[in-house]
Amino acid sequence: MAIYLSVHLHNIAFVLTLAFFVSMTSCANPYQYLMFVQQWPKSHGLWPSNFSVYELKNCTGAYLDLEKMKNNKSLQSELVKSWPNVKDNDHMKFWDSQYKKHGICSDNTFPQLEYFVVSNQMWKNYNISKMFESYPKSPIVPGAKYNKSDLLAAIKHVTKFDPNIRCKNSILSEVVICFNSRGRDVIDCDPAKTCNAPEIEFPG
Structure with missing residues (x-):
């Protein structure tokens, strides 16, 4: 019985160690593109991703140099x-947490x-509020419902590539614009990651 228990515990330890190694290895893999995520009118994050792990998190590497x-x-x-901390004014703590969770995967x-400079420039170039307001077909404004196709078209009119839009209960929650690994060129996002609702509310 004692021998069986020892072997059983050894196997459990091996499985847990292997699971930890696999999870860390997936984060250590080179990312293939960047997702710039917005929750109007501000940035939500810049998330390194690849085609096998949609959103890399908590990778190994050096933490943000807060003094710099x-x-x-x-x-x-x-x-x-x-890219402010919308919950309170502790912006430094927020930026530090975002770097630990996402930014470190692109170090x-x-x-x-x-x-952070790259993310800030993306927000300036592709501000979702400005893209919606300037849509030539008809300005998209908060507090109304729109066809999903119009929301996608308003963004693509500026970026020239397919974005992702995310929603909860048919309410728009986030907009994702995808970039190449250097963050210089917009690329198509995976259409399978876009909200399925045909009509979506743009909240006020």
């Missing part, structure tokens, strides 16, 4: 506008602060 971030006042000023491509 604190000393870069101009970048902080930009991020407060584009082989971007120096730490460049990750």
Whole structure:
């Protein structure tokens, strides 16, 4: 009985170790593209992803150098506008948590602060509120319902590529614009990741 229990516990330990190794390995894999996610009128995040792991998280690597971030006042000023902590005013804590969760997965491509610079520039170039307001067919404004096709078309009119839109209970929750791994060029997002509702409310 004692021998059986020892072997059984050894097997459990091996399985847990293997599961941990696999999870860490998946995060260590090179990402293939970036998802720029917005919850109007602000950024929600810049998420390295690949085609086998949709959203990489908690990868291994160096944590954000908070002293460098604190000393870069101009970048902080930009991020407060584009990527603030909407729950409270502790922006530094929020940026630190976002880097630990997502940004660290791109540290082989971007120096730490460049990750935030890239996200800020994406927000300036592809601000979802401005894209909706300027849609030539008819401006898309908060507080109304729209065909999903019109929401997608309004974004693609500017980006020239297919975005993702996410919704909860047919209410628009997030917009995703996909970029190549360097964040320089917009690419098509996976259409299978877009909300299935034919009519979607753009909340006020």
